[in-house]
Each structure stands twice: as structure tokens, then as C-alpha cells.
Amino acid sequence: MKIRIHMTSWIFRLVIWVCCLVGMGSVAAQELSNISEQKPFRFDGSLELRGMFYHASGIADRMEAANYLISGSPTISLYGWSVPFSFTLSKKQSSFQQPFNQFGLSPTYKWITLHGGYRNVNFSPYTLAGHTILGGGVELRPGKLRFGLMYGRLNRATVIDTASMSLVPYSFTRKGLAIKLGYGTNANFFDLNVLHAKDDSTSIAAPVGTPNRKVTPAANSVLGYDGRFTVFKQLYIESDGAISLLTRDLNSTLSLDSIEDKTLRKLGNMLQINGTSEWFLAFNAGVGYQAKNYGLKVNYRRVEPGFTSMGAYYFTNDVENLTIIPNYSHPSGKFRFNGSFGIEQDNVRLQKEATSKRIIGTAMLTTELTKQLGIDVNFSNFSNNQRPNTLRFADSLKIVQTTRTLGIMPRFTLSSPTKVQMILLSANFNSMDDYNSYFDTETAPSRDINSSQYLLNYTLSFPLRKLSFNSSMSYTNLKSIGNQNSYKGISVGGTYLMAKNKLSANTNLGYMLGNNNGNKSDIFNGSLNLTYAISKLQSIRTMVYFTNNNPGSAVTGGSPSFTETRAEIAYQLNFGL
Numbered sequence: 001m002k003i004r005i006h007m008t009s010w011i012f013r014l015v016i017w018v019c020c021l022v023g024m025g026s027v028a029a030q031e032l033s034n035i036s037e038q039k040p041f042r043f044d045g046s047l048e049l050r051g052m053f054y055h056a057s058g059i060a061d062r063m064e065a066a067n068y069l070i071s072g073s074p075t076i077s078l079y080g081w082s083v084p085f086s087f088t089l090s091k092k093q094s095s096f097q098q099p100f101n102q103f104g105l106s107p108t109y110k111w112i113t114l115h116g117g118y119r120n121v122n123f124s125p126y127t128l129a130g131h132t133i134l135g136g137g138v139e140l141r142p143g144k145l146r147f148g149l150m151y152g153r154l155n156r157a158t159v160i161d162t163a164s165m166s167l168v169p170y171s172f173t174r175k176g177l178a179i180k181l182g183y184g185t186n187a188n189f190f191d192l193n194v195l196h197a198k199d200d201s202t203s204i205a206a207p208v209g210t211p212n213r214k215v216t217p218a219a220n221s222v223l224g225y226d227g228r229f230t231v232f233k234q235l236y237i238e239s240d241g242a243i244s245l246l247t248r249d250l251n252s253t254l255s256l257d258s259i260e261d262k263t264l265r266k267l268g269n270m271l272q273i274n275g276t277s278e279w280f281l282a283f284n285a286g287v288g289y290q291a292k293n294y295g296l297k298v299n300y301r302r303v304e305p306g307f308t309s310m311g312a313y314y315f316t317n318d319v320e321n322l323t324i325i326p327n328y329s330h331p332s333g334k335f336r337f338n339g340s341f342g343i344e345q346d347n348v349r350l351q352k353e354a355t356s357k358r359i360i361g362t363a364m365l366t367t368e369l370t371k372q373l374g375i376d377v378n379f380s381n382f383s384n385n386q387r388p389n390t391l392r393f394a395d396s397l398k399i400v401q402t403t404r405t406l407g408i409m410p411r412f413t414l415s416s417p418t419k420v421q422m423i424l425l426s427a428n429f430n431s432m433d434d435y436n437s438y439f440d441t442e443t444a445p446s447r448d449i450n451s452s453q454y455l456l457n458y459t460l461s462f463p464l465r466k467l468s469f470n471s472s473m474s475y476t477n478l479k480s481i482g483n484q485n486s487y488k489g490i491s492v493g494g495t496y497l498m499a500k501n502k503l504s505a506n507t508n509l510g511y512m513l514g515n516n517n518g519n520k521s522d523i524f525n526g527s528l529n530l531t532y533a534i535s536k537l538q539s540i541r542t543m544v545y546f547t548n549n550n551p552g553s554a555v556t557g558g559s560p561s562f563t564e565t566r567a568e569i570a571y572q573l574n575f576g577l
Contacts, residue, residue, distance in 0.1 A: 044576035045074035045085075051569045058562030067091050111141040121150050121178075124226040126242035126282050127195040128178035128311035137178075146182035146191055151175075154310060157203040170215045173203035178311060182226075190227040193242075195220070197310035201251060216249035220310040221271060224282075239285035246308050248276040280307040282315075288325075297325040304348050318346045323360070339363040359383040372414060378407040402433045418464055426455040449480040466497035488513045504531045514552075521552040537575065543568045 048071050054063040070089040077083070104117035115121060115137040122130045128150060135152015155174035174197055182191030199217035224242030231237070245267070254275020256268045264277055281304050288297035305318035323342030329335070340362050347355040365377040383402040407428045414421045432449040454475045461468035469492075476487045493508035506529040514521040524547070531541040545566040551559050 040078065042077040042576070043074065044077075045072060045574075047072045047573045047575070049571045053567040055565045056562060058560050059564075062564075063566070064091065113139040115139070115150065119150070121148070123148055123150075123178055123180040123311075124191065124193040124224050124242070125240050125284070126224045126244070126309055126312070127193040127222050128176075129309065131311050131313060133176065144183050144185060146180065146184065146189060148178070148180035150178045154197055157200075159204050172199035172201060172215075172217050174199045174310065176310060187230050188228065191225065193222075193224045193226065195222040195224075195309060195311045199250065217251060219247045219250055219272060220308060221245045222309050222311070234291055235287075235289050237285075237287050239283075241281070241283040242309070243279060243281055244307055244309055245271065245273070245277060245279045246306070247273055248278075249274075252276045278306065280304045280317075282307045282317075293331055294328045295326070299323045299325065302348060305351065318348055320345055320348050321360070334368040336366045337364070373410070373412050375411070376407075376409040378405070380405045404431050404433075405429070418462060420459075420461045420463065422459045424455075424457040426453070426457075428453045449478075451476070451478040466501065467494070469494045484517060486515045502533045505529070516552070519552040522550050524548040538571070538573050540571050541569070
């Protein structure tokens with residue numbers, strides 16, 4: 001017997017009562033193979049005491065000169081059910097909280113799973129797709145039969161606080177029913193899915209002062225399918241799709257006669273629809289072939305504008321694309337390639353004045369030339385082209401742009417039992433080319449944007465001595481019309497373990513020079529960290545941070561030059577009962 005379980009609210013309240021604590025919370029999922037073997041009660045966590053010191057010159061203090069902080073994260077466990085808490089106590093404020101306030105239960109026995117409380121169940125991408133639901137349900141998997149049912153509240157009623165004018169979203173209580181019925185295994189299956197959700201227009205009254213509210217009670221019915229079939233063990237076909245019927249205002253006085261769609265008018269005898277009802281389609285299908293060392297997949301997706309499912313939080317709609325996705329891995333493992341290439345466009349129903357077409361391409365290449373030398377290469381290209389349909393519009397509204405990104409990362413490693421060296425070079429190039437003609441003259445300024453980033457990192461470590469050093473150099477350059485920024489930086493650091501690994505010392509120094517259209521700036525940062533392990537459960541550490549920031553003399557009315565020093569000393573105790 002296998003049980004996957006969440007603590008329900010009444011169990012949690014019992015725990016709070018027993019522990020004489022006040023708060024609300026939940027527990028994370030626990031897998032209990034044999035509950036009798038679990039420890040009945042466990043209390044563990046950590047406690048930290050921190051003293052903080054601060055000094056600044058050139059700017060107003062951003063922290064108190066001296067402060068303290070006491071924090072802890074105890075956890076109570078009953079037979080493997082964990083309830084985490086946290087608390088903080090400082091010079092000016094204190095807090096106690098249990099970070100979760102949603103409870104759920106999902107026990108599983110063989111092919112039966114029950115759901116209760118707050119659940120996130122996924123039946124298909126276009127029906128019930130992970131939306132939080134407060135209710136109950138069941139999933140049955142006897143043999144190859146696939147059945148699921150969920151019913152409950154998708155949204156709770158909220159109102160606008162007219163007294164404080166808080167930005168709480170105005171919404172009705174929304175309840176929904178989702179059903180899944182299918183046949184097959186995880187590799188080969190076909191499912192039919194139904195979702196029906198509806199707002200309760202009586203769950204809240206109209207807020208005072210907003211007689212013309214924009215939020216109206218709505219209803220949504222979705223019928224979808226989801227399937228995957230494997231042929232000859234290497235060729236597979238997968239697809240999912242749905243038709244969604246959305247009524248935007250259940251209280252609308254618009255009759256069915258105002259609907260031009262004859263199909264919708266016929267459905268009026270079976271479903272609650274009116275003049276605000278509309279239906280949408282979503283479809284996705286792919287064919288793939290995956291061998292041992294190579295594969296290829298072709299995928300097509302189309303989602304009409306306005307497609308909505310109340311069982312999902314968000315959809316990218318009004319999109320249609322065709323993508324080719326190859327992959328290859330050399331038998332030796334020294335060469336791997338993954339890529340994709342496709343075309344994408346919006347204006348699926350041809351309702352817009354212009355259609356944006358995009359060419360999308362990505363490639364990732366990893367090579368191991370030798371045991372010491374390897375190279376990673378990443379490339380992406382996104383081209384966007386917007387063209388008019390039946391209506392003409394100004395040339396300034398046309399869009400033709402291409403964005404490219406190229407990353408090259410060679411790495412070299414020399415390793416021995418006494419010394420390990422690693423050199424990493426990273427070069428990234430980004431460009432946005434604008435091909436639009438906004439002006440008739442040949443002297444029109446360029447709207448292109450180009451940037452490049454370079455990083456050289458060297459690491460040297462002595463494993464037997466518990467000593468390591470690191471250093472890096474970086475350079476960043478950004479160019480656009482009337483703007484040129486560059487940054488040069490260098491950093492060094494090291495780590496040393498002493499006293500039988502009980503004492504750890506770490507330091508880092510960094511310096512960066514900036515140039516913003518001729519205005520030079522510089523920043524210096526330094527840090528020192530010491531940690532001493534008193535025992536397996538106790539440790540003490542000290543930290544010092546120093547910053548000197550000079551934004552440049554050419555800055556008028558901007559940030560002044562300043563120095564800032566921060567220090568901390570902390571004691572940490574880990575406990576378990």
C-alpha cells in the first residue's frame with residue numbers, strides 16, 4: 001500500500017492546539033511506505049542570532065548603525081507529516097508565521113487516488129491544466145482505463161476595498177467540474193476531457209461607487225482530447241486540442257438572435273448561452289522519430305485569439321507555428337546537438353490590420369575535443385516581419401526586425417590529485433537589426449542595438465591543502481543610436497579550510513570601470529567571511545563588506561560618490577528532538 005498525503009485543515013488545527021501555537025499553515029506532500037515505521041513526533045530546525053553593524057560616508061545611512069536579529073525555522077513532524085514555522089525578532093519588529101495556508105489530501109491505494117481540499121490536478125493542456133481547485137475528486141487507473149473527476153471552487157469571491165482603495169481583483173465565486181475518460185498507458189493513450197465552469201453572480205454585490213463595473217459573471221465549457229501513440233518503438237505521434245465556448249456575461253440581455261454563428265444558435269437549446277457567447281479552437285500535433293543517437297520532431301500548433309479555459313491560468317493565444325526539432329548525440333558522447341527551427345505568425349482569424357510573421361531558430365552544440373578541452377556554442381535567431389492585410393497603413397507601423405544571440409564558451413581543465421586548474425572563456429554577442437524605413441532620406445539614423453560580453457575565469461585549487469584561488473576579467477559593451485556604454489572589471493578571491501575543516505576563510509575583491517557616453521565611473525567591492533564550526537550543530541561566522549562607489553564627476557543631480565561598510569557576526573544552532 002502506497003499513500004501520498006497532505007494534511008487537511010482539521011488535522012493542522014489539531015496540531016496547533018496540541019502545540020499551543022497560533023497560526024495557519026499546511027504541510028508538503030509526504031510519501032509513507034509504512035506509517036508504523038515513522039517516528040511519532042519530531043521537532044527540529046534552526047535558530048540564528050545575528051548582530052549587524054553599518055557605516056556610510058557620502059550618503060544618508062540606509063541601515064541602522066547597530067541592529068540585531070533573532071530568527072528561527074522550527075518544524076514539527078507527526079508520523080512524517082511536517083508543519084514548518086518561521087519567526088523573526090529584531091530591534092524594531094517581530095513576526096511569526098506559518099508560510100502556507102492551503103490544505104489538501106490525496107491518498108493513493110493501488111489504482112485509486114482520491115483528492116480533497118486544495119489540489120492542482122492536470123487532466124489536459126486545454127481543460128483542467130493545473131489550476132488550483134478547492135474541492136474533491138477521484139482518479140481511477142484499473143488496467144488501461146483512465147478516469148478522472150474533479151469538482152470544486154476555482155476562484156473565491158473578492159471585492160474592491162473602497163475605503164482603502166486596495167488593488168484586490170474584483171471577482172465572483174467560480175465553481176467548475178472536470179471529467180477525464182481515456183484508455184491506454186503512459187506511452188500510448190487517448191483521453192477525452194470535459195470542463196464546465198461558471199461564476200456565481202450572486203456571490204458578491206456591486207461595489208459602492210462602481211455602478212458600471214467591467215467584471216461580469218462568465219461561464220466556460222471546454223471539450224478536448226489528448227493522445228499519444230508509439231509506432232515501431234521509435235516513431236510517435238502526439239496531439240491535443242479543444243473547443244472552448246465562452247459566455248462573457250451571463251446576465252446579458254442580448255438574445256441568441258444577435259449571434260451570426262448558426263452553430264452557436266443551435267447550441268442554445270442545450271447550453272446557457274446568449275449574445276456574448278463565442279467559441280474558439282486550439283490544436284497541437286507533432287510527429288517524432290527518436291533513435292538511440294538522433295531524433296527529429298515536427299510540431300504544429302494553432303490557438304485562436306480569445307481561446308480561454310477556466311481550468312488554466314494563462315494561454316498564449318492568437319498564434320500559429322510550425323517547428324522542426326532535431327537532436328543528435330555522437331556514440332562516443334563527445335558531440336551533442338539540439339536545435340529547433342520554425343515559423344510563427346499571429347492574426348489567426350485575419351481580424352487584425354496586420355500580420356506579424358516570425359522566423360524562430362535555436363541551436364545548442366556541445367563538444368568534448370579532448371579530456372581537457374571542451375566547447376559549448378549557443379545560437380538563436382528571431383526574425384519578426386509585420387505586413388498589412390487588406391488595409392493599408394502608414395509605413396511607420398510596419399515592423400521588420402531580427403534579433404540574434406551567439407554564445408561561445410570554451411573550457412580547459414587540468415586535473416591531478418594535488419592540483420586542479422580550470423580556464424573558462426565566455427563570449428556572448430547580441431544584436432537587434434531594424435530594417436524599417438521610417439524616413440525617406442538616406443541619412444536616417446540607425447536603430448540597431450548591439451552588445452557583447454566577454455568573461456575570462458581562472459580557478460586554481462589544491463585539494464590536499466584545502467586551498468583554492470579564483471580570478472576573472474570581464475568586459476561588456478553596448479552600442480545603440482546616441483548611446484555607448486562599456487564596463488571593464490576584474491576580481492580575485494580565495495578560500496582556505498583550516499583547523500581540521502572547522503575554520504573556513506573566504507575573501508573576494510572586485511573592481512569595475514564604467515564609461516557611459518564619456519562619463520567614467522568606478523566601483524570597488526571587498527568582502528571577508530570567516531566561519532567556525534563549534535560542533536556538528538553549532539557554528540559562528542563573521543562577515544565584512546566594503547563598497548566604494550564613484551559614479552563620475554559628469555553626473556549632475558545623480559548619485560554622489562560614497563563608501564559603505566557592513567559587518568555581521570552570527571551564531572547558528574541546529575537542533576532535533
